[in-house]
Amino acid sequence: MRTRWTIAPEPYDSAVAAALWRAYYTEVSDRWYLLHEGHATGPADLERGIAADPGDQLAHPTGELLVGRYEGEPAGTAGVRLVEPGIAELTRVYVAKEARGTGGAALLVAAAEEAARALGAARVRLDTRSDLVEARALYTRLGYEETAPHNDDVYAEHWFGKNLSGG
Secondary structure, eight states: OOOSEEEEEOOTTSHHHHHHHHHHHHHHHHHHHHHHTSSOOOHHHHHHHHHHOOOGGGSTTTEEEEEEEETTEEEEEEEEEEEETTEEEEEEEEEOGGGTTSSHHHHHHHHHHHHHHHTTOSEEEEEEOTTOHHHHHHHHHTTOEEESOOOOOTTOOEEEEEEOTTO
């Protein structure tokens, strides 16, 4: 079966990466604000949040940003970065609404795991929030196991890890 997805490395500061980061951040920020504050993210808070994480940690030699294109159009991202020797963090896993349900998220995570191996990682870890139930289900389905906290990020509520075979 041919997939309609292609996945390739992308500079973290490209226009495509910036547009996907904005879409991802807007969605997860709005989701948090709606749940906790009853309104979408304010424009100033949105711009501050996007600017606070430019993605430079996803550049070689210690990171990689991948962009997934669905039927040729940019539709998703996944990034990895080494956080300590042998351990990578999975971040920015996102699939645009119009491409959800097409298998892209699993393909992006698999490509990110491969990139983590290439960076020398034997283990991948991540954190996520309770309200991101789809993400938690995806990670569990892909073999990630919930772990003890590995950071003190104010928004982290669930922590996951996965050993990479052959890493």
